Amino acid sequence: MRWNKQDKKSSPIIIRCVICDRVINRNSLVALSNKSISICQTCYLELDPKYQEIVIDSVKGLFIYNYDSKFQDILYLYKGCYDLPLRSCFLSYSINFIKVRYRNYIFVPLPSYKARDKERGFNHIEEILKFNALPYLNLLKKDKDIKQSSLSKEQREQEKNLFSLNETIDLSNKKICLIDDVITTGSSMRQALRLIRSLKPKKITFLVLSHPVYKGKTCCKNH
Numbered sequence: 001m002r003w004n005k006q007d008k009k010s011s012p013i014i015i016r017c018v019i020c021d022r023v024i025n026r027n028s029l030v031a032l033s034n035k036s037i038s039i040c041q042t043c044y045l046e047l048d049p050k051y052q053e054i055v056i057d058s059v060k061g062l063f064i065y066n067y068d069s070k071f072q073d074i075l076y077l078y079k080g081c082y083d084l085p086l087r088s089c090f091l092s093y094s095i096n097f098i099k100v101r102y103r104n105y106i107f108v109p110l111p112s113y114k115a116r117d118k119e120r121g122f123n124h125i126e127e128i129l130k131f132n133a134l135p136y137l138n139l140l141k142k143d144k145d146i147k148q149s150s151l152s153k154e155q156r157e158q159e160k161n162l163f164s165l166n167e168t169i170d171l172s173n174k175k176i177c178l179i180d181d182v183i184t185t186g187s188s189m190r191q192a193l194r195l196i197r198s199l200k201p202k203k204i205t206f207l208v209l210s211h212p213v214y215k216g217k218t219c220c221k222n223h
């Protein structure tokens with residue numbers, strides 16, 4: 001019995017990558033500085049991290065990954081197949097950087113249509129924020145179940161009121177960072193920025209998990 005106890009105590013904890021199930025090297029620099037690491041370095045690099053800035057309506061934001069097929073697959077498994085443990089993977093390698101860059105910021109998720117969250121059983125952005133202990137406020141709601149990327153440019157311009165404010169609060173002492181999973185044309189983010197700006201935040205920026213990059217160039221049409 002005593003031997004078993006000692007053996008149990010000294011046996012290393014094995015962490016497996018939530019994407020590929022490979023064992024994560026606990027002695028790597030990233031793993032040592034981030035106790036909640038959940039993906040291996042190979043999967044991280046395959047997700048094609050970019051950390052590039054983009055500008056929408058004069059507001060500077062940042063996206064982390066290229067929106068390529070690997071990222072699309074993982075996002076589909078998470079959002080479409082309700083694979084909740086994948087919530088840990090998106091900020092796994094960047095959480096320390098994000099906590100420094102957005103210190104004193106409150107995150108505001110771009111909302112999904114409520115019925116979609118109900119069907120899924122969770123809001124995918126909120127779960128990522130909760131997992132990483134990032135402060136957030138649900139200031140926006142989505143009133144229509146329309147996917148912006150499915151609309152033409154003209155239709156998108158007509159759909160000016162895709163979101164509305166959940167509450168009208170004074171943000172003059174608050175720094176706000178809007179957060180979304182994907183930016184393609186930038187039109188949803190533009191609408192969200194306009195609404196949050198009406199609450200006069202002290203500072204405003206945005207963070208997006210992914211954005212398509214072609215030959216090193218971003219394709220946001222609404223700079």
Ligand SMILES: [Zn+2]
Nearest residue numbers: 017020040043
């Ligand atoms: Zn992996």
